[in-house]
Amino acid sequence: MTVKTRFAPSPTGYLHVGGARTALYSWLYAKNQGGEFVLRIEDTDLERNSQQAVDAILEGMQWMGLEWDEGPYFQSKRFDRYNEVVDQLLAEDKAYKCYASKELLEEIRAEQEANKEIPRYDANHPKIVAANAAAKDGDPCVIRFRNPKEGSVVFDDQIRGRIEISNSQMDDLIIRRTDGAPTYNFVVVVDDWDMGITHVVRGEDHINNTPRQINIYEALGAPVPTFAHCAMILGDDGAKLSKRHGAVSVMQYRDEGYLPNALNNYLVRLGWSHGDQEIFSQEEMINFFSLNAISKSASAFNTDKLNWLNNHYIKTSEPEYVAKHLQWHLDEQELNTENGPAITDVIKLVGERCNTLVELAQQIRYFYEDFSEFEAGAAKKHLRGVAKEPLEAALAKVEALEEWTTDNIKDQVITAVCDELEIGMGKIGMPLRVAVTGGGQSPSVDAVMELVGKERVIARIKMALAFIAEREANA
Structure with missing residues (x-):
């Protein structure tokens, strides 16, 4: 099977x-x-x-x-098939026409509730029998499935174990309405039968439907699927x-x-x-x-x-997988990544810092677009007069650097500035980060600089130096 x-x-x-x-x-x-x-x-x-x-x-x-x-199959295209099965059940007396009006059924239900009875449809109720006897061919009617009155429905749910429901708890459900539309509990049985469904996995809200459906499967001589209700x-x-x-x-x-x-x-x-x-x-x-x-x-x-x-x-x-799904967000944020490093390289560098692709798209903008302003808090803290000399030294070394690699940027720019000016890494690393990215948060600044590219790094350091000069002039 x-x-x-x-x-x-x-x-x-x-x-x-x-x-x-x-x-x-x-x-x-x-x-x-x-x-x-x-x-x-x-x-x-x-x-x-x-x-x-x-x-x-x-x-x-x-x-x-x-x-x-x-x-995908569409039930709306299968009405002829459902009507064919309804006719089969009618011919075998496993279904019947009911002419009782909605108003009559509501009246009977009210009586049952007043008598503290469980409200249910009863084909043998005198008022329903009378309504059916008085009906003429062509009058509006529903088709009801003749549910067994004796015994129980038992099935082994793959999640919940053995479930048993007495047939006496179920009434004769409608399988086709007065407008000719088939009902859910009927059409799913026909569909699962026709489509050869062996296992039905669905929500626990369908547990009450399952015994009704099993009785219809058996009335049709169809195999009953295995059920699992989540x-x-x-x-x-x-x-x-x-x-x-x-x-x-x-x-x-x-x-x-x-x-x-x-x-x-x-x-x-x-x-x-x-x-x-x-x-x-x-x-x-x-x-x-x-x-x-x-x-x-x-x-x-x-x-x-x-x-x-x-x-x-x-x-x-794989960065290619992330890039495929990131593209939708890049389009949403109107970020064009053609003018910059390979998006897969940026994902490898920045991705581990992000919980969502929305965050990732937001955090990589500086790799592809220039900015005209620095993040206020980061600039106030790191683009001060004390950063002028380290940034000037870094600019000269960046301009002189022939092989633009992460290792060379680290050794021949950042470490070299620290050694030359006898300063700690933070005195040049943070001003460089703010200068190159516009903000105070990023991956390793040498790796960022490599991907941003030499020309952009030079232009951004110069912009940071101009910012410092203006700040000092206005002090």
């Missing part, structure tokens, strides 16, 4: 974090088992669906690297994850500067574990993943941990 999983979002909004984790778990299990992963768009709610939401889901899946083997994701405060906790859409994490590999690594650990290991390559995730290692308990989202992971991936990933 080929294992086949699916991710089946509804296009009524963005791809949220909970859905992304479900998609990741489904994808990983399929890959772990040498199986296939199907993407299905559950768009039967024609009023709430939007193409924008479909595009957001597809974009989020592609950004995460969760490529599907089949699909616990929810909570915010840092223990409440259900929502917008007030920050980003909840996958693409918001892209916008905020996270790498897909970092987010995937973080999401996989939100409920799944392999010993004490925290950092996983994609290959390790696939090799180690199993459904029964997913926790039954809810997981709390921790932004600090995500930032730590993202910093790790920025530092340790």
Whole structure:
């Protein structure tokens, strides 16, 4: 048997974090088992669906690297198939037409509540029987599935273990509405059957749907998939994850500067574990993943941990991978990197200092663009009269330097100035840093100077000296 999983979002909004984790778990299990992963768009709610939401889901899946083997399938294009199966169930007396109006059902429900009974649909209720008897062909009706009245539904959830629900607790659910639209619990069964889905990984909010769906599978003579229901994701405060906790859409994490590999690594650990290991390559995730290692308990989202992971991936990933995802942020910040050093070299130098790609894009601007002002605090502290002589000496040595390398800059400029003027490294290092970068924070100044380039370094030291001269003149 080929294992086949699916991710089946509804296009009524963005791809949220909970859905992304479900998609990741489904994808990983399929890959772990040498199986296939199907993407299905559950768009039967024609009023709430939007193409924008479909595009957001597809974009989020592609950004995460969760490529599907089949699909995307759209339920809205399969109505003929659903009607065919409805007709089959009607012909086999496993479904029936119900003409009871919404008002009548509400009236019966009110009576049941007044009598302290559990509100439920009862096909044998005298008022429903009368309504059906009085109906004529062509009157509006729903189609209901004839749910078994005896026995129980039992299934072994891969995460939660044995679950049993009595059939007496379930009523005859609607499988097609009066407007002809099929309902969720029905169409997912037909889809999973037709698409050969063997394992269904989804959120715990679907547990109550599962017994109803199993009865429909069995009525159709279809194989019942294996189910795995994941616990929810909570915010840092223990409440259900929502917008007030920050980003909840996958693409918001892209916008905020996270790498897909970092987010995937973080999401996989939100409920799944392999010993004490925290950092996983994609290959390790696939090799180690199993459904029964997913926790039954809810997981709390921790932004600090995500930032730590993202910093790790920025530092340790191939610079080309980081550059590919950094480009979106460079475009957003309108930073053109054509006039400067190779972006991969800058990433290797600056990346380890940044938690996000937004920070990285902000911190590398001075490599590619000249600036007209120094950061006020850094200039006040380090571009003073005492820095004039060291900067002048450094300028002369920079201009004379023939081979522009980090080692030569360190030895023949910075160390040489310290030796010549008998000063400590900080007396020249910090003024040089402010002069060359415009601010007081950067990686090793000799490495920065090499990437900034000789001509720009000369121009910026001269600008710093002019700043000092003006400052002294105004003192």
